[in-house]
Amino acid sequence: MLEDKFIRYTKLYIIIFLMFLLVPALIGLIFGLFYGFSKLVHYSRTDYLIELLIITMPSAVFSTAYIIFYKRTANHPVQAVKWISRFLFAGALCICGLILVTDIIRFYTLAKQEISDYRSFSIAFMAGNVGLLFLIAIIQAFTTQKETDWIDRRRQQEGAE
Secondary structure, three states: OOOOHHHHHHHHHEEEEEEEHHHHHHHHHHHHEEEEEHHHHOOHHHHHHHHHHHHHHHHHHHHHHHHHHHHHHHOOHHHHHHHHHHHHHHHHHHHHHHHHHHHHHHHHOOOOOOOOOOOOHOOHHHHHHHHHHHHHHHHHHHHHOOOOOOHHHHHHHHOOO
């Protein structure tokens, strides 16, 4: 049995009205939770820990990427590219470690809260790391064999049969 149009439209209006009430209420609830969380963790040791985590984040992310790509380079087919890539990854990993150590020393000696005062947030460090990763990826991509796509694989299978 079909409901009449009045009941269907009334349900629709109620749902739309509740959605318009629900969205601001949820936004207010989220802001309230963040405010309560900030008051909960507003403690000097917690502040130092969070600042230290933020300062070490770029070096940790790039170091992790270099370690992962260093291990993946072991299976590269061209020996010269493999050794050049490993040399560049090892050098970049050493630079990331050096920047990390100097930033931690600067954090404990100067205790500045501006991220622009730390070398791991400099444009040269960020752009250099991203550029090096792209450069090595391009070099390795040009020296690997092209993968066969699904059309060529199907042709090869049909030709073999």
